[in-house]
Ligand SMILES: *[C@@H]1O[C@H](CO)[C@@H](O)[C@H](O)[C@H]1NC(C)=O
Ligand SMILES: *[C@@H]1O[C@H](CO)[C@@H](O)[C@H](O)[C@H]1NC(C)=O
């Protein structure tokens with residue numbers, strides 16, 4: 001056999017082995033990639049995308065809590081201070097420890113809601129801390145409260161687990177009867193979180209809507225998706241809910257639209273879209289007021305609950321508004337708890353309608 005033939009056979013053999021190796025490698029890699037892709041798809045459900053809004057509204061498995069009533073709920077370090085000269089109560093939320101894991105990933109996204117009872121007109125919330133069971137908040141909140149009301153009030157601090165697409169779950173709370181506090185000393189202490197009291201919160205219901213702002217076309221789109229667990233307003237334990245979507249500019253009523261009426265349900269599904277012309281300059285000065293009403297044929301329609309978003313909002317509402325502004329052109333959907341109309345009116349304090357000439361196009 002000539003020498004070149006031996007070389008040729010050798011080279012061909014080596015080539016064959018090399019091809020085999022490449023094939024096996026490629027197969028392995030593909031499998032790995034496919035697995036990764038599947039994982040990514042799951043995670044992508046969390047990102048908001050116009051076409052999958054309804055999928056996004058479904059509860060996210062990782063956000064389903066599994067708290068039982070027996071396990072300890074963790075503890076909270078808080079401070080209390082009363083300035084009698086100025087009638088100001090200051091509640092400090094310092095840090096929490098050993099909180100319960102509410103999400104399937106074994107962690108929680110805690111934030112604290114602070115208010116006083118019975119006058120609940122002011123409710124504050126700390127920032128949300130993602131994926132931790134021992135957050136350091138270091139925030140202070142002030143309440144205007146006279147000495148005589150102070151002694152009849154209770155300070156309430158509730159820790160919640162934030163979830164983007166499902167209801168925020170309460171993890172525990174602390175109630176301090178302010179009449180039993182010795183105001184002559186500095187109050188800063190750790191206290192175990194207790195099971196939340198059931199009696200006080202009047203549950204008005206939850207509403208889910210998406211917001212989308214496109215600066216280039218000056219369009220604000222509100223899609224009212226659905227509501228659930230609405231308060232029943234009619235005899236027979238039901239309501240006929242519809243949703244009003246209002247815009248206020250510089251605290252004056254400006255534009256208003258409403259959804260259709262859904263008869264006899266406490267869990268209406270709307271999927272109705274409203275688009276408003278709002279310039280980039282105006283979006284900084286606008287408040288969006290969402291209210292749910294019970295339609296009645298004979299008597300006046302009753303408000304079930306209300307909430308508002310915009311630069312003047314706080315907590316969860318402000319977060320949703322800020323997410324919308326930070327993600328132009330993308331719809332951002334979120335659930336919100338309804339508040340009483342009185343509470344929202346008191347906080348927002350809208351003035352009368354805008355003067356007519358502001359509405360004309362010239
Ligand atoms: C919601 O409305 C949009 C636009 O009108 C439509 O494309 C979508 O299919 C609707 N979703 C459902 C679940 O009805
Ligand atoms: C809230 O304000 C609206 C309009 O500003 C008013 O029609 C409504 O009666 C008020 N509701 C309550 C409960 O004060």
Ligand SMILES: [Ca+2]
Nearest residue numbers: 103109162163
């Ligand atoms: Ca969570």
Ligand SMILES: [Ca+2]
Nearest residue numbers: 234240295296
């Ligand atoms: Ca009704």
